[in-house]
Each structure stands twice: as C-alpha cells, then as structure tokens.
Amino acid sequence: xxxxxxxxxxxxxxxxxxxxxxxxxxxxxxxxxxxxxxxxxxxxxxxxxxxxxxxxxxxxxxxxxxxxxxxxxxxxxxxxxxxxxxxxxxxxxxxxxxxxxxxxxxxxxxxxxxxxxxxxxxxxxxxxxxxxx
Numbered sequence: 001x002x003x004x005x006x007x008x009x010x011x012x013x014x015x016x017x018x019x020x021x022x023x024x025x026x027x028x029x030x031x032x033x034x035x036x037x038x039x040x041x042x043x044x045x046x047x048x049x050x051x052x053x054x055x056x057x058x059x060x061x062x063x064x065x066x067x068x069x070x071x072x073x074x075x076x077x078x079x080x081x082x083x084x085x086x087x088x089x090x091x092x093x094x095x096x097x098x099x100x101x102x103x104x105x106x107x108x109x110x111x112x113x114x115x116x117x118x119x120x121x122x123x124x125x126x127x128x129x130x131x132x133x
Contacts, residue, residue, distance in 0.1 A: 009040070009047040012119060015067040017052055019116045024048075027090045028074060028121075043074070068118030073103060073110070076123040080109040083123040087113055095120075 014020035017039060024030040030041035030048070038055035041048040051064065076083040080098045087094055097111035101124060108124040115121055 007046060009049050010072075011049045011051060011061075011065065012070040012072070013065045013067045013117075014050055014052040014115075015117050020050070020052070023116050027087070027092055048072075070115075070119035071122075072119065073122040073124055075103070075105075076125045077127070078125065079127055080111060080123070080125040083111055083125060087111065087123075 021032055021039060024041045025032055028041070028043070030043060033040040033042050033047070035049075038052060039050050041050070051060075052067075084094055084098065092113050095112045095114060098109050099111075101108055101110040101122075103110075103124045103126070105126050108126045110122050110124045112120060112122050
C-alpha cells in the first residue's frame with residue numbers, strides 16, 4: 001500500500017506577536033487565526049502554527065525551534081520580478097536573488113528575505129523559469 005501525505009502545517013517560533021502578525025499578513029498575505037494564547041498563519045489549506053511569548057501547552061519538539069531559526073519557502077504565483085517589487089513596497093530587503101532553485105515542482109526562480117526574527121524566507125516562482133535560461 002502506497003502512503004500519500006501532504007504537508008498540513010509546520011511550526012515556527014516568533015518573539016513578538018504584533019510585529020510578526022503584521023509582517024506575515026502584509027508580506028505573505030497570511031490569514032491570522034487566533035488559537036487561545038497564540039496565533040497561526042493560514043495560507044489556503046496550509047498553516048504555520050506559532051510558538052511565541054506566553055504560548056504553552058501541547059507536545060513540543062525535543063529541541064524546539066528558536067526565533068530566527070526557520071527556513072521556509074512559499075510559492076509565488078506570478079513572475080519573480082513581481083515578488084521583488086512586492087517586497088520593495090513592503091520595505092523588505094531581498095537578501096539573495098533572483099536565482100534558479102529547485103522546489104517541490106522542479107526548477108524555479110527564487111528570492112530570499114528575512115522575517116522580523118531573522119528566519120530565512122523564500123518566494124519561488126515556477127512561472128518564468130524558461131524565460132531566464
């Protein structure tokens with residue numbers, strides 16, 4: 001029997017709810033979901049659950065992630081130049097890119113940037129890969 005799975009959610013740690021909520025909503029278009037003493041960020045049918053100030057309970061990893069230690073990639077549904085322009089409008093510096101990378105759908109073009117805690121974030125576009133070769 002073949003096993004079929006799809007990533008449902010992952011967990012990141014933030015140091016400041018208000019600052020992170022504003023960033024993830026404005027820059028990544030997250031839907032903010034209140035979960036008692038903490039938050040989650042929803043992107044369609046995928047979710048980031050958050051650990052942060054005052055959040056307790058539930059099972060935790062043996063070595064919980066610390067603020068700034070995450071590395072996440074989000075698919076950008078458009079040309080990567082539009083992602084760069086969006087980051088500029090949000091006053092978010094591009095750290096690396098555009099560069100060719102491989103993601104879940106194969107070859108893409110990515111830009112890298114950081115969230116307020118220093119976690120590495122990536123937008124990957126599969127749309128204009130052929131045009132950049």
